[in-house]
Amino acid sequence: GAWLGGGGISLTDASRQQIADNVAAGLAPLSAGDTVTVIADFPVIAEGTLDGPGGYATLYVPAGTEVTSTYITDATGAPLDARPARASTGSGVSKGWGPKGQQTFDISPNGWSPSDTAQCQAAGFSIADCNAGLAYIYGDTGIFYSTRSDTQLFANGSDIATLENGYLVNPTNGSPWPSVGGMGTARVHNKWDAVQINAFGSGGTIDPNGFSTQEETTITGGRGATPFRAGSPVAGPESGSDWDRYGTTGPWNRISYPGSCEANDPLLAGPDGPATGDGSVFPETLDPGVNSFEVCTETTSGFNLNTSSATTLPSDTNAVRYAFGGIAQGETYFAVMEVKITDIENVGYFNAEGHGG
Known part of the structure; x- marks a missing residue:
């Protein structure tokens, strides 16, 4: 697999110069209303393969600030468009449930209990065997934020x-x-990620964190496909894979960003349904077998943040997540965030972490 390491954060040259100029003028280094910009780097780490279908990173919003802009960038901080969940090597991931086959899920009282079963029933599946297509788990790319x-x-x-x-x-x-x-x-450094890992990424021991029994239960065995509509690290209202472990809409709201993908196949008539084979989803009737596929309907939907310096994300935003798309060995991914200081007496620290698939 391949994933993102790092999470190193530094002030941009412009922010360093701003602080130096303030000090030289006899002013406080920073004051309420000032903006500060950081750049974070996330190098790809690969083991067993040269690439992976999804690289993700999170920047936590410091206390006493509001986000005024954020971008996926190159090493110089120049903005880049988002990309699909296909690595630069050309590799993608199976459209259906993939090489590990159809999974069966725990549907006990603390297991999987989705809020809607209509699409699973239409495809002839129960909630216990209604699988997401792998390409849909990774297919949502771009930048997202959460207030939850x-x-x-x-x-x-x-x-x-x-x-x-x-x-x-x-x-x-x-x-x-x-x-x-x-x-x-x-x-990991937020509860939502911990609960998702417990449910979809763990097959053995689950360490207690003081969560509910439901939140400390594995429902997949930790390998292969997740339940239909679930498993995306950016599950939310504008995502093609919109549900989280609770079987309801996840917390990640889109920021309008060029090149972003919604996990839907633009060539498939009607709503994309659950996996029906290694490389197919309902209503497709022909399974091509394990394949390499990307499901990307380009989208400009989401919060319109980066077009005006007067616009900020909601004041209770606590995290911004970057879904970079497919990643490959030797690459490094960068994210830039600008924040406005709203409470100089209680400004917190920038924190970041990366992961992948």
Whole structure:
């Protein structure tokens, strides 16, 4: 697989110069109303393959600030368009349930209980065997934000996320954690990610974090396809894969951004349904077998942030997530965020983390 490491954050040259100029003029380095811009880097780490269908990164919004703009960029900070979930090597992922076959899910009282079963029933499946197509899990790309409390940074009371704090998780693929310097049990720094990993990415021990029994239950065994409409790291109202572990709409709202993909096949008539084979989804009747596919309907929907310096994300935004699309060995991905200081006495720290698939 391939995933993103890093999460190194630094002020841009322009912000450094602004602070230096303020000090030289006898002013406070920063004041309420000033803006600060950071750039974060996320290098690709690969093991066993040269690429992967999805690279994701999160920048947590510091206390005392509001986000005024954010971009996917190159190393110089120049904006780049978002891309589909196909790596630069040309590799994608199966449109259907893929090489691991059709999965059966835990539908016990603490298991999978989606809020709507109509599409599964129309395709002839029960909720226990109604699988998402793999390409749909990774197909939503672009930039997203959340105001929901379960995406708030958690670092065991600290303001700074480290490899020693955060929620405990035990993903089936344990390779990413030591690759970034982690030791012992892996950590993530918001509850939503921890709950999704427990449900969709863990097959064995689930460490207790004080969540509900439902939130500390695996429903997939940690490998292969997730339930239909679920499993995306950017599940939300403008995503093709819109549900999270709770079987309801996830917290990630789109920011309007060029090149963004919604996980829908533009050539498929009618709504895209559940997987019906290794490389097909309902209502397709022919399964081509394991294939390499991208489901991308380009979209400009979402919060219109980057067109005016007077516009900010909602004041209760706590995290911004970047879905970079397909990633490959040797690449590094960058994100830039500008924030306006609203409370100079209580400005927090920038924190970032990367992951992938």
